[in-house]
Amino acid sequence: MNSIISSYCKIKNNAIWINGKELVIDAKEVDLTIFLTGLYRQINMNYPKFFKMDNLCKLGMLAAELAIRNSVGFDKLEKDKIAITLSNNASSLDTDRNHLKTIIDKIQYFPSPAIFVYTLPNIVIGEVAIKHKFAGENAFFVSEEFDAELIHNYVSILLNNNDTTAVIGGWVNVDGNEYDAFVYCAEKSNFNLDKEEYKQIHSAEAIRQLYN
Amino acid sequence: MTVYIGANNIVSPLGFTTKENFGALLQGKTGVKQQYFSFSDTAFWCSKIEPKDIEQYFDVVSKGNAYTQLEKMCILSIRDVVQQSGIDFKNKENLLILSTTKGNIDVLEGAYKNIDENRAYLPVFAKAVGDYFECINTPLLVSNACISGLLAIIIGKRLIESGNYKNVIVCGADKISEFVLSGFKSFNALSEAPCKPFDKNRVGINLGEAAASIVLSAEKIGTVKLSSGSSANDANHISGPSRNGDGLFQAISNTFVDSKIKTVDFISAHGTATEFNDEMESIAFTRAGLQQALLNSIKGYYGHTLGAAGVLESIIAVQSMLSDTLICSAGFEQTGTSRELNIIKHTEKKTINSCLKTASGFGGCNAAALFEKI
Numbered sequence: 106m107n108s109i110i111s112s113y114c115k116i117k118n119n120a121i122w123i124n125g126k127e128l129v130i131d132a133k134e135v136d137l138t139i140f141l142t143g144l145y146r147q148i149n150m151n152y153p154k155f156f157k158m159d160n161l162c163k164l165g166m167l168a169a170e171l172a173i174r175n176s177v178g179f180d181k182l183e184k185d186k187i188a189i190t191l192s193n194n195a196s197s198l199d200t201d202r203n204h205l206k207t208i209i210d211k212i213q214y215f216p217s218p219a220i221f222v223y224t225l226p227n228i229v230i231g232e233v234a235i236k237h238k239f240a241g242e243n244a245f246f247v248s249e250e251f252d253a254e255l256i257h258n259y260v261s262i263l264l265n266n267n268d269t270t271a272v273i274g275g276w277v278n279v280d281g282n283e284y285d286a287f288v289y290c291a292e293k294s295n296f297n298l299d300k301e302e303y304k305q306i307h308s309a310e311a312i313r314q315l316y317n
Numbered sequence: 318m319t320v321y322i323g324a325n326n327i328v329s330p331l332g333f334t335t336k337e338n339f340g341a342l343l344q345g346k347t348g349v350k351q352q353y354f355s356f357s358d359t360a361f362w363c364s365k366i367e368p369k370d371i372e373q374y375f376d377v378v379s380k381g382n383a384y385t386q387l388e389k390m391c392i393l394s395i396r397d398v399v400q401q402s403g404i405d406f407k408n409k410e411n412l413l414i415l416s417t418t419k420g421n422i423d424v425l426e427g428a429y430k431n432i433d434e435n436r437a438y439l440p441v442f443a444k445a446v447g448d449y450f451e452c453i454n455t456p457l458l459v460s461n462a463c464i465s466g467l468l469a470i471i472i473g474k475r476l477i478e479s480g481n482y483k484n485v486i487v488c489g490a491d492k493i494s495e496f497v498l499s500g501f502k503s504f505n506a507l508s509e510a511p512c513k514p515f516d517k518n519r520v521g522i523n524l525g526e527a528a529a530s531i532v533l534s535a536e537k538i539g540t541v542k543l544s545s546g547s548s549a550n551d552a553n554h555i556s557g558p559s560r561n562g563d564g565l566f567q568a569i570s571n572t573f574v575d576s577k578i579k580t581v582d583f584i585s586a587h588g589t590a591t592e593f594n595d596e597m598e599s600i601a602f603t604r605a606g607l608q609q610a611l612l613n614s615i616k617g618y619y620g621h622t623l624g625a626a627g628v629l630e631s632i633i634a635v636q637s638m639l640s641d642t643l644i645c646s647a648g649f650e651q652t653g654t655s656r657e658l659n660i661i662k663h664t665e666k667k668t669i670n671s672c673l674k675t676a677s678g679f680g681g682c683n684a685a686a687l688f689e690k691i
Binding site for chain 1: 426
């Protein structure tokens with residue numbers, strides 16, 4: 106079975122790329138939370154749960170939202186058969202450090218479930234699943250750096266299975282103020298690539314080029 | 318293609334080999350007891366390995382203190398499996414998969430004087446363990462909340478089937494830390510007594526620590542195979558299970574799709590002993606037509622070992638199949654779920670040809686895998 110990349114979104118170095126075109130952002134911002142909130146407003150996401158999320162989830166939600174919105178026909182797919190597999194380097198360490206701050210001082214001791222629940226990297230998968238009602242396969246991998254072979258290989262394995270018709274795949278990393286995200290939609294395809302749409306053959310090389 | 322189950326190991330308070338662990342379960346021993354920690358005046362009920370035991374075993378393996386406690390647990394567990402199976406990670410055909418939720422998080426709590434803080438990054442942890450075994454392939458690290466271990470096994474099977482590797486060793490591991498204890502306490506999820514999975518009076522989980530390793534192979538190395546496996550998301554809530562068991566039901570259904578059998582002799586459930594998790598499982602198993610299958614949760618012996626749980630519990634399930642012995646579901650007395658399950662009340666001999674293993678976790682994730690005798 107062959108597969109295609111039907112859309113992608115890259116958020117990196119204060120710039121956003123969707124299907125090969127740059128999305129001009131309203132305000133350049135150095136603080137990550139403010140940057141992500143600005144982008145949320147600019148694209149009219151209108152999803153109040155966004156504000157309770159940690160930066161890893163905010164970044165992943167925005168990248169997934171933009172990839173999904175720009176994938177033609179993705180909304181018509183069976184949601185139980187859409188898988189999500191993401192990866193990163195820092196796992197949930199950004200929020201882990203925040204949880205540690207709440208327990209380091211025995212007098213000012215205030216661990217909170219609202220923070221603790223975000224100390225797992227796959228919560229970003231859960232948040233994307235909830236918003237878009239994607240109930241298929243899940244997997245979160247942690248690797249030293251963006252690993253196009255790993256991502257392509259596992260997305261392809263999922264797409265070869267009857268339980269999966271499409272996959273949200275990629276990389277979402279947050280470590281302090283450093284961040285980068287590359288999220289794409291992959292689908293099974295008979296390679297009738299419509300020139301009006303953004304589509305290309307799903308390969309490790311294609312993923313690497315789009316990410317870089 | 319058939320994927321076979323081979324050598325395995327468990328490092329836990331109940332022993333440092335699978336044999337010791339299974340022997341302890343047959344005798345009804347539990348690792349769960351009241352433990353005091355330097356950071357708290359109150360004791361926690363949990364299943365914790367004595368650090369001196371790890372040191373004693375590890376001394377034989379390697380001198381010096383270049384490894385964290387979690388890395389030592391993983392190395393001891395994987396080393397036993399490597400020795401039993403002869404799998405050589407210097408060979409391109411063999412892959413190590415690590416499964417953990419928090420890895421070396423205790424490094425950030427100042428647990429070690431001589432270990433750099435960057436060891437809290439999971440790839441650095443994976444490299445430390447992988448380098449010990451001179452792995453030619455970078456170990457693959459799966460971190461997917463409480464389904465990590467079972468999901469890592471399913472991923473291992475898929476990588477073998479797709480021709481990427483011939484043998485995979487999956488090692489799941491997590492350690493009890495102030496980080497995790499304080500977090501689950503803030504959720505009011507900790508039981509102040511031994512946990513009681515599926516029981517009417519269950520009030521929450523006990524945490525546990527363990528490292529557990531298992532061989533998956535394309536070669537016919539044993540008499541149990543991993544027939545199928547699947548994962549699914551509830552798409553409902555990040556910290557609460559679905560009220561109607563949607564995700565777990567879907568994972569189970571997909572696991573049986575291509576299977577010749579439609580029910581199993583035995584279910585090794587997740588059974589954390591929280592009110593909502595166990596209730597959700599009872600609904601999912603009933604929807605899947607499995608309410609008659611004999612079922613246990615072994616959290617009463619090991620607590621919830623997080624990233625290790627799926628691997629540890631799969632190993633015990635396979636041992637149950639090989640020895641045709643059902644292990645009593647410790648802590649269970651009275652039905653405490655809206656759907657009645659067939660819970661194992663006494664450890665006893667019974668032919669077990671098939672077993673369904675399940676897991677569910679934060680982020681709405683669920684996984685199921687089917688093991689069968691060949």
